[in-house]
Amino acid sequence: MPTRIRKARFDEFTFGFSGSGDQENWNAVAYWSTHDSEALAALYYVEKADSYLGVLCLRNDQHRFAPHGPLVPFRTLREGEASICQKLKEIEERTTELVCPTGEGKPGVDLFTTNHNGTLNPVFVNIRDTMHSQAARKQLQEIANWFVDGDGNFVREFQTAGTDARLWELYLFRVFHALDMKIDQTSAVPDFTLELNGQKMFVEAVTANAGSNQAVDLMAGPTPRPDDFWKFIENDMPIIFGSPLYSKMKKSYWELENVKGRPFAIAVADFHAPGSMIWSHTALSIYLYGTSAEKVLGSDGRFVAMPKPLQSHVKGKKSIPTNFFAQPGAENVSAVIFSNAGTKAKFTRMGTLAGFGNPTMTVRRIGTLSNPEPGALEGIPFNVNIENGEYCENWADELEIYHNPNALIPWPDEDLIPAATHFRQKGDDLVWRGAPFRVLNSYTEVISKPSFPTE
Structure with a gap:
């Protein structure tokens, strides 16, 4: 029996299909699916014509849902829904x-599907085989149906030593698409060739990784914050971020013919320890701009955060200069892009919201929201069941763009990419524009809760 479905489910199956032509005048009013999700349909109200258009979507031979057959016009919503249900019923029968x-x-x-003899990464095996990971697995494969492997090694690396880095690339791929960017997959270097409103941009992805190849203990949970946390954030963590950023900068991607004269950014994520991205992101801005923060007692008797300029970051005998954006060559890097959400947890939540995964699994998101109060030192805690009917999450919610004040070619600002949080240096202050209650950090709890017993 055909079933009405939510927009989130339709979007993840169709990779955000939203009609054709003048999309600003296409208002989606209903989505439907066959019982096995073999065929989908959507009904749009077209304001200019004061009528409705129905579209049928089937998987093509590349496993991608795509419009099939001509768009069918209807005079009323009821007429369109009746026709859609009849068509999907015929497909089912x-x-x-x-x-x-x-x-x-x-x-x-x-x-x-594994077609090699490499040692499988335990994170990959967990996503592939566990019941708790079913939503993430389905979500990842729907994205992968649209992802073209530029160098032929993506799947093997995803399954073996490069699981984290490939998750980061799949996350970026989905986020850029959600931002309405055109993604040109004909070139593999840099990783992403993007276009938005006629503006071409290039992004190279990189991750901060562990110093050893020790297997991840999936039962241990996230790595706790270091004991001397602020010393670690001001010294150790900038060195961890600095190594991959500096290595990518030395490759001079901006000299490539297809990149010359265009904005170029490095997208970095932290995977140096299990779950470290929950607490490590503060160090990135410290390293990029060379300014930390310190507690100062205000006139009202409360502590507030004040800028604290730095000169270097020191760990043992190793020392690196701070302020990445001021280093020679960095003027060619328009921005650094960051998110702490390029992980299995994000794919679990978005997959669950799309209706994927085992229905006995309850998913909670627990974390800290930004505090919009000036000088606030502490965020706002939250703990929510993501299927409560009020929770809303978008792919770009955690995306952060750190603009280089010395860039020869600036990165597009918040007017072009309003869904991201944008950071800029104003004197010694770091100012940002974005959602007032953005998620600073979170972890996702997936718990099996069987149905209530019935008589």
Whole structure:
């Protein structure tokens, strides 16, 4: 029996399909699916024509949902819904195999079929095999259906030593698409060739990784904050971020013919310890701009955060200069992009909101929101069941863009990419523009809760 579905489910199956033509005048009013999600349909109200358009979507031979057949006009919503239900019912009751449309371009990748003898990463095995990971696994594969492997090694690396780095790339791929950017997948260097409103941009992805190849203990939970936390944030963590950022900068991507004269950014994520991205992100801005913060007693008797300029970051015998954006060559880096959400947890939450995963699993998000009060030292804690009917989450919610004040070619500002949080240096102050209650850090709790017993 055809079933009405939520927009989130339709979007993740169709990779954000939103009609064609003048999309500003397309208002989605209903989404439907066959019982096995083999076929989808959407109904749009078109204001200019004061009528409705129905679209049927089937998976093509590349496993991507795409519009199939002509758009069908209807005079009323009821007429459109009745026709959609009838069409989907016919598909469900057919006695012959459903013919798949033919896809265009290169196919995506199959993340979870193993065709090599490499040692599998325990994080990959956890995503592939556990019941708790079903929502993340389904969500990742739907994204991967659209992701073209530029160098031919993506799947092997995702399954072996590069699981974290490849999760980060898949996250960025989905976020850039959610920001309505066109992603040109014909070139593999840099990682992302983007276009938005006629503006071309380039992004190279990198991760801060552990210094050893020790296997991750998936039962141990997130790594706790270091005992001398602020010393670690001002010294150890900037060195951890600095190594991959400096290495990428030395590759001079901006000299490539396709990149010359265009904004170029490095997108970095922290995977140096399990769950470290929950508490490490504060160190990035300290390293990029060379300014930390210290507690100062205000005139009202309360402690507030004040700028604290630094000169270097020191760990043992190692010392590196602070202020990455002021280093020679960094003027060619328009911005540094960061998120602490390029992890299994994000894919679990978005997959759950799309209706993927085992229905006996309850998903809670627990963390800290930013505090918009000037000089606030502490965030605002939250703990929420993401399926409570009020919770809302978007792909770009945790995306942060740190603008280089010395950039020869500036990165597009918040007017072009309003969904991200933008950081800029104003004197010794770091100012940001974005959602007032953005998530600073969080962890996701997935717990099996069987149905209530019935008589």
